[in-house]
Amino acid sequence: MTDRRLTFIPRTALMCVLYLVIGAALLVGAVLDLTRHPDRIPPLTVVVIVAAGLLVIVSLIGLLVPRTRGR
Secondary structure: OOOOOOOOOOOOOOHHHHHHHHHHHHHHHHHHHHHHHOOOOOOOHHHHHHHHHHHHHHHHHHHOHHHHHOO
16 A cells, blocks of 8 residues: 655645745635625634635745655
């Protein structure tokens, strides 16, 4: 059997950049959605903000510390 590991940080710098761009776009869109609805906070938007923030953090770790890629 092949050894399959759950990896959080992308294997290449290009994938890290792609994750960073997607995470930033999701984060900006969710924050803009929150500013358009000041009277209520949609729970799904909060989940998207947390997930996008984690995606940005993971991609930045992969870009700043190359030895962690693919782990």
